[in-house]
Amino acid sequence: MIAALYLAYLLWLAAGWADFRCHRHTDLAHTSGLRESSLHLLQLALIGGGTILALTFELGRAPVLALAALVAAHAWVGYRDTCSAYGRRDLRPIEQHLHSVLDAAPVAAWTIAALAYAADDGGWDWRLRRPPLAPAGWLAVLAPALLLCVWPALREFRSAWRARPAAARPERTRAG
Template identity: 55%
Template sequence: MVWLAWAGYLAWLLAGTADFLCHRATDLPHTSGLGESAMHLVQLGLIGTGVFALLLLEIGWAVWALLALLVLAHAVVGYIDTRRAYGCREIRPFEQHVHSVLDMGPWIALGLVIAASWSSAAEPGWALRLRQPPLSAAVWALALAPAALLCGVPALLELRAALAARRGAPV
């Protein structure tokens, strides 16, 4: 079950990479620019906070609620992001389908986290507690390294290009 969840996570991250490639193909730095790029960083921050919560904290009601709020905020920011881009740059059909994956991934993950931890949490409680024992460094690396490489780096490159375009420098 864990490997299947990790494969789904990687597929979702690859969809993020595909989305950044779509942005590059439609010249985001010179169209919707810095505003849309900033929205992408906000979305990454929201989901990244959820990933850190899963890695760091015991799973119970408080973490479920935190994850639900982060996923909802991600959806709202995603809507604002798309509205910002609409009319500024072309959002092609492939990118629209990529957005479907990116939009549904966090909701599916939330459901899986709740389902997987429901039976193991006899009395989940509302306290935020550090995991005991902590997850291994390998688990942290398997969660964070692909996210950094597949989405973090492309997001920062997109931001750099949008800042350069704003300054009138070559992208």
């Protein structure tokens, strides 16, 4: 079961990587630009926060509720992301399909976490995992995310920052 969940996680990350490739192909930096790229970073922060939470704490009512809030916020930001891009950039069918995977995966992961919690009521306490997740577990979860999603998102933001209109750039002044 764990191997299947991990494979699904890697496929979700691969969908994220493919989505960033779509953004690059449709020249996000010069179309929807910083606004859309900033929303991508916010989505990554929300899901990244949920991932860290799930790796750090035992599941109980409070952590599962916090995960639900993060998943809901991710979905709302994802909607705003699509609204931001619509009409500014070509949203191709493959990208829309990738978005459906990227939107559904956090809900599915939360459902699995909630079902696991239902089997073992951890109460409302925030309890650290005992024993803590081994460093190899952290690496197995975070390294692919950093490589497949965080790095492309940062590159995308840098490209959008460099391509922002001259009117949005701060004036450079010389001292003295």
